[in-house]
Structure formats: C-alpha cells, structure tokens
Amino acid sequence: MDVVEGIKRGDRRALARAISVAEGGGAAPLVAALFKETGRAFTVGITGPPGVGKSTLTGALVTRARKEGKSVGLILVDPSSPFSQGALLGDRIRLSEHFTDPGVFIRSMASRGHLGGIAGATGDAVMLMDAFGKDLVIVETVGVGQSEIEIAEVADTTVVCLQPGSGDSIQVLKAGIMEIADVFVVNKADHPMAGQLRREIRVMMTMLDWQGWAPALVMTQATTGEGTEQLWEALWSHHAYLQESGELRSKRAGAFAHEVRNLIVGRLAASVDGAMAGAVASGLMEEVADRVLDPYAAAEQILQRFDPKAPAATAARLAPRVRATVKGLHTASAAEIAHHREAGV
Ligand SMILES: Nc1nc2c(ncn2[C@@H]2O[C@H](COP(=O)(O)OP(=O)(O)O)[C@@H](O)[C@H]2O)c(=O)[nH]1
Numbered sequence: 001m002d003v004v005e006g007i008k009r010g011d012r013r014a015l016a017r018a019i020s021v022a023e024g025g026g027a028a029p030l031v032a033a034l035f036k037e038t039g040r041a042f043t044v045g046i047t048g049p050p051g052v053g054k055s056t057l058t059g060a061l062v063t064r065a066r067k068e069g070k071s072v073g074l075i076l077v078d079p080s081s082p083f084s085q086g087a088l089l090g091d092r093i094r095l096s097e098h099f100t101d102p103g104v105f106i107r108s109m110a111s112r113g114h115l116g117g118i119a120g121a122t123g124d125a126v127m128l129m130d131a132f133g134k135d136l137v138i139v140e141t142v143g144v145g146q147s148e149i150e151i152a153e154v155a156d157t158t159v160v161c162l163q164p165g166s167g168d169s170i171q172v173l174k175a176g177i178m179e180i181a182d183v184f185v186v187n188k189a190d191h192p193m194a195g196q197l198r199r200e201i202r203v204m205m206t207m208l209d210w211q212g213w214a215p216a217l218v219m220t221q222a223t224t225g226e227g228t229e230q231l232w233e234a235l236w237s238h239h240a241y242l243q244e245s246g247e248l249r250s251k252r253a254g255a256f257a258h259e260v261r262n263l264i265v266g267r268l269a270a271s272v273d274g275a276m277a278g279a280v281a282s283g284l285m286e287e288v289a290d291r292v293l294d295p296y297a298a299a300e301q302i303l304q305r306f307d308p309k310a311p312a313a314t315a316a317r318l319a320p321r322v323r324a325t326v327k328g329l330h331t332a333s334a335a336e337i338a339h340h341r342e343a344g345v
C-alpha cells in the first residue's frame, strides 16, 4: 500500500491521507501494516473546559518541544457539536505559527464513521503519527461529557487544564476528572483568583488516596509562556515514572482492552442494525404492534438468526428467513394452544 510506504518515508501527504481513511473507519489495513512501528511516541492528552487556554498552552508546549528538536504531532479533537467549528478556528489561529514548521503535523479530527467513536478515530491518528516517527503526540480535547475520560485511554499522560474564577474545581470533583489527571494545570495564573484555585485543587488532592503517582500541579500563563518549563518537566517526570514503574505497559494494555472492546461493540452494532432493518422491512414489527408477537420473542427470533460476523447487507438478507421462522412458531403455538384447550389444561 503506497500510503503505508509514504508514512514510512516520512511523506506528510501520506500521513494526512491515512488519517482521513482512519476517520472514515478504514484504518484496519493501515494498522495491520504499521502497528509494529508504533509505541515509541510519548502521547499527551490535554483536556479541560472551553476557553481555559488549552490551545494557547499547547502552542507553548510545541514551541518548547521544538526547542530541543523533538518532532510533534498535534490532534485537535472536534466533539462534533455545532459550536466546535468556531472553536477549531480559534485553535488554528492560536497554533498558526506552527503550521509552517515541517517538524510539526497538526490535524483536526471528527469521529464520523469510526466504529470506536471519537476515541477510536483519535487512537488511530495517534498511532499513525507514532508510526510516522513523531516523538511527541499531543491530543487537545474539549472537556465536555465523556470525551476527556476517553482521551485518558489514548494518552500516556493526561493534563487537566483549569482556569481561576469559573468554579472549575467543583466541576472537576463532580465529573470524576480527578482520577484521570496526571498533571493539573491552573492556567491564567495572571488572574487574581489563581492562587485560590490552586489551594482548592490541593485540598481536593488530599481527599484522594493516591497510589504511585500523585498528580503534579503547575501554574501557567500560556499567553506569555510562563510556567511552560515547569509543565514540560512535569510531563517528562510522569513519563519517567510510567517507564520505571512498569505502569506504561499495564496502562497501555488497559487502554487496548478498551479499544478492542469498542471495536467489537461497533462491529456488533452494525450487524444488529442490519438485522433490524431486515426484520422491519419484512413486517416483523407490525406483528409486534398487532400483539401477535411480543418484543422479547421478536428479539429472540432475530438473535437466533443473528450472525455477528455478517456485514450489514448480509444481515438484512437474513430477514425473510427470520420471518418464516416466526410464522412457523405462531402455527405451532396456535396448535399447542388448541391442544391444551382440548386437553382441558
Ligand atoms: N489572561 C490570560 N488569558 C489567557 C491565558 N491563556 C489563554 N488565554 C486566553 O484565553 C482564551 C482562550 O484560549 P484558548 O487557548 O483558545 O482556550 P481553549 O478553548 O481551552 O483551547 C484566548 O483568548 C487566550 O488568549 C493566560 O494565561 N492568561
């Protein structure tokens, strides 16, 4: 495959094309061809509410990484909400100085057709950038709902970014983000409430019983680059901890378990949709509506004919047979009922 060869050669257009293929759910052959070349990049996830300064901070980190010649892959995750187009535009503006750097590859992502959802598509993109030879892959994701939890599955080190004076610390407690943070960043250190937020996070940290790594807490002012050095050091301390403790391997194994499960569930869901479409087309649901068949029995019927490996189209073709079976069942049970009546049961 020429895309694979292109990635191995360091062709940026090949990498861009491969990520598009992955976004659309077609990563399997690419992963098969490149997987052995991966596992070398240090992957950092940066999450937090919109507007806290993640992109500005990411830009500062990219500058820091480039200073020592590390190549960087950057993924901006689009949670596919209506407001995200504007957010992504803002991200692009804040990272504009890096777009022309050949050592930096920047990509926005949406989940689109990927079976594993946003985490699956992002995971594939990380892997492709890793295979491409990026030393550092940074994933920026907006902390809304599940996305930040999922990003912790993709990243070796997760940075939770907060800003003063917005009630963020309370949010953090509520959403259970505490557990995913390897590094806390209080950005906008120039804000008068910054010290208070730092104290709140410290207090929250004492309430949890850390085993192994206790999250680092760094104050930054992303707009001036202040604190970037401390953040950079915190990232690499965590990286060293992961390697020395052996946690990197177990953490990645855990993440792969999650990813593989998502792939299986995605495949099953596609087959279920195919089987359902067939059942609906053959009128099975009208029989349920007519109270001829109950919903549990209908599910049972479809499941008995269900082939989890069948692509959607094949599953749809199964439907007439499903229907025939159901008809047979009705006849049998009607006869049985008659029999029981006769027998006076
Ligand atoms: N005062 C102040 N503003 C900042 C700082 N960092 C980022 N900002 C501003 O906060 C806004 C949102 O930043 P952005 O990086 O797009 O946040 P994101 O949505 O989390 O990616 C922008 O106007 C930034 O210039 C900081 O340290 N101090």
Ligand SMILES: [Mg+2]
Residues within 6 Å of the ligand: 054, 055, 056, 087, 090, 091, 140
């Ligand atoms: Mg951003």
